[in-house]
Amino acid sequence: NSNNMARNPSEAMLEEHIVHYLTFSNKYHFHPTSDYDRNACLIKEDLIAFLKTTQLEEYNSLVVNAGSEKRAQESIYERIHAEMKLGGTLNLLRQKEFDAGYNCRFKLVYFQPNSGRSEAHKLLYNDNRLSIVRQLRYGVRPENVEKEIDLVIFVNGFPVATIELKNKQTNQTHINAIKQYMRDRKPKGEPLLEFKRCLVHFAVGTEQVYMTTKLDGEKTRFFPFNMTFENKGVESKLGDP
Numbered sequence: 001n002s003n004n005m006a007r008n009p010s011e012a013m014l015e016e017h018i019v020h021y022l023t024f025s026n027k028y029h030f031h032p033t034s035d036y037d038r039n040a041c042l043i044k045e046d047l048i049a050f051l052k053t054t055q056l057e058e059y060n061s062l063v064v065n066a067g068s069e070k071r072a073q074e075s076i077y078e079r080i081h082a083e084m085k086l087g088g089t090l091n092l093l094r095q096k097e098f099d100a101g102y103n104c105r106f107k108l109v110y111f112q113p114n115s116g117r118s119e120a121h122k123l124l125y126n127d128n129r130l131s132i133v134r135q136l137r138y139g140v141r142p143e144n145v146e147k148e149i150d151l152v153i154f155v156n157g158f159p160v161a162t163i164e165l166k167n168k169q170t171n172q173t174h175i176n177a178i179k180q181y182m183r184d185r186k187p188k189g190e191p192l193l194e195f196k197r198c199l200v201h202f203a204v205g206t207e208q209v210y211m212t213t214k215l216d217g218e219k220t221r222f223f224p225f226n227m228t229f230e231n232k233g234v235e236s237k238l239g240d241p
Helices: 009-025 044-054 056-066 069-094 119-126 174-184
Strands: 029-031 098-101 104-106 130-137 148-155 158-165 200-204 209-212
Touching: 009 029, 009 130, 009 148, 009 158, 029 044, 044 056, 044 069, 056 069, 056 098, 056 104, 069 098, 069 158, 158 174, 174 200, 174 209
Parallel strands: 029 130, 158 200
Antiparallel strands: 098 104, 130 148, 148 158, 200 209
């Protein structure tokens, strides 16, 4: 799918099934790839919608203090960019409060509460904005501008998982997806693929799933992510399947 070849109908149907399940059964929002800001590595619309839904009073204060909504949002994006350089997405989301500038602070995600938490916290957790993009064009570098990743999942605008899908009906398995990540998903200069930016990358076949948290070309190490059957090890460097 990254070589401008015609999409295989079997893989396309698998993508459609996953997107349909998530958007109709699990309250995910669907976005076209054009909604994704490649340089900021965000779906900005989702982030702002989350902040307005969960912390409207503080958001309004930011707008007043900044002088305009445009300046308020620019401050948010600039601070996120700076924080990403320091510790990555997970560290940013785990912050008790995110400093958005102009003396305003936000929570960027509400983690699942334990049973002892209040109903208010449970409601805020349910207000996290989950989204999925199909055939996401991620490239910032000129050679990657047209390249696409099958599926990318976002939480409150932040990318948390990429997924490359392969269907056994086309004689391809998770191993082909692993090879694609190793050989055709080079992280250098690509915000989405940089270590600690997107949290996990999944190589998904119709029978097995493997994952990695760090893309590093041929040195990338993938690990099994299956729940119902025994897995065999996979070497970091793979020959042709």
